[in-house]
Amino acid sequence: xxxxxxxxxxxxxxxxxxxxxxxxxxxxxxxxxxxxxxxxxxxxxxxxxxxxxxxxxxxxxxxxxxxxxxxxxxxxxxxxxxxxxxxxxxxxxxxxxxxxxxxxxxxxxxxxxxxxxxxxxxxxxxxxxxxxxxxxxxxxxxxxxxxxxxxxxxxxxxxxxxxxxxxxxxxxxxxxxxxxxxxxxxxxxxxxxxxxxxxxxxxxxxxxxxxxxxxxxx
Amino acid sequence: xxxxxxxxxxxxxxxxxxxxxxxxxxxxxxxxxxxxxxxxxxxxxxxxxxxxxxxxxxxxxxxxxxxxxxxxxxxxxxxxxxxxxxxxxxxxxxxxxxxxxxxxxxxxxxxxxxxxxxxxxxx
Numbered sequence: 001x002x003x004x005x006x007x008x009x010x011x012x013x014x015x016x017x018x019x020x021x022x023x024x025x026x027x028x029x030x031x032x033x034x035x036x037x038x039x040x041x042x043x044x045x046x047x048x049x050x051x052x053x054x055x056x057x058x059x060x061x062x063x064x065x066x067x068x069x070x071x072x073x074x075x076x077x078x079x080x081x082x083x084x085x086x087x088x089x090x091x092x093x094x095x096x097x098x099x100x101x102x103x104x105x106x107x108x109x110x111x112x113x114x115x116x117x118x119x120x121x122x123x124x125x126x127x128x129x130x131x132x133x134x135x136x137x138x139x140x141x142x143x144x145x146x147x148x149x150x151x152x153x154x155x156x157x158x159x160x161x162x163x164x165x166x167x168x169x170x171x172x173x174x175x176x177x178x179x180x181x182x183x184x185x186x187x188x189x190x191x192x193x194x195x196x197x198x199x200x201x202x203x204x205x206x207x208x209x210x211x212x213x214x215x216x217x218x
Numbered sequence: 219x220x221x222x223x224x225x226x227x228x229x230x231x232x233x234x235x236x237x238x239x240x241x242x243x244x245x246x247x248x249x250x251x252x253x254x255x256x257x258x259x260x261x262x263x264x265x266x267x268x269x270x271x272x273x274x275x276x277x278x279x280x281x282x283x284x285x286x287x288x289x290x291x292x293x294x295x296x297x298x299x300x301x302x303x304x305x306x307x308x309x310x311x312x313x314x315x316x317x318x319x320x321x322x323x324x325x326x327x328x329x330x331x332x333x334x335x336x337x338x339x340x341x
Binding site for chain 1: 224
């Protein structure tokens with residue numbers, strides 16, 4: 001029986017476009033990170049606090065990904081930064097091509113940092129490279145301390161963990177130390193920040209790190 | 219999940235590799251699937267069958283070759299195949315491991331009938 005050998009990665013097309021994105025971002029000297037979490041963990045709130053604090057210090061652009069609506073782009077636009085909304089119409093994650101098309105409408109040459117806020121989903125976005133330098137996974141205390149163990153793929157692929165909504169800890173059964181320990185068991189290299197977008201706790205430390213990463217870029 | 223778009227990617231890759239007149243002769247598409255690929259096999263096969271139905275690739279079926287997860291321990295240097303999705307070295311207990319396989323998601327090859335389907339039968 002004749003056989004045609006192919007040996008091609010199924011997501012090769014996505015990886016090729018991600019490489020193009022990475023080249024484009026490098027040409028503009030951009031530090032790009034991809035923010036992932038379950039829905040409602042506080043990705044957009046973290047962006048809002050970050051944009052507030054970095055105003056005047058760094059020029060930031062934002063790509064928003066959601067299944068429906070441009071609510072998040074509207075929230076982010078209030079901070080006077082260039083933002084583009086991707087509506088996936090049911091798609092459970094962003095793909096490199098969606099990001100490539102979206103950033104065409106952003107003034108990349110005038111930016112230092114590009115933040116890509118992925119669709120709220122702790123599963124699929126782990127498998128799609130968008131051309132970012134690193135992934136930041138946000139988990140909120142209200143989700144419970146076992147989340148890293150239940151969704152290990154995302155925590156393994158991320159470089160930074162933001163534990164958000166720490167102001168709620170007095171009211172929740174979440175053990176924040178266990179949460180952090182669980183995440184570090186899966187990925188000992190994770191850099192961890194604890195934040196509250198309501199009280200502002202921890203936002204300065206996170207922004208300091210972001211500033212230093214942006215300064216390190218080529 | 220995104221099995222439908224994964225199935226479409228597989229079909230695109232097969233269409234690029236197989237000459238259009240040979241597509242009806244394709245009986246099997248071999249796909250290597252790691253246990254960490256995030257793809258549900260039953261769902262992928264269902265989507266693939268639905269997408270190829272009534273197309274030149276209509277006879278093709280997926281043949282899934284599963285690849286186990288393997289890790290190298292960065293602490294003691296041992297290689298192991300972890301149970302489940304959380305990786306601890308069974309020898310020294312370290313969680314500092316490097317993944318060597320498991321994310322595989324590749325089209326390996328396609329099998330075709332010996333005789334092109336569109337060739338008229340011998341009289």
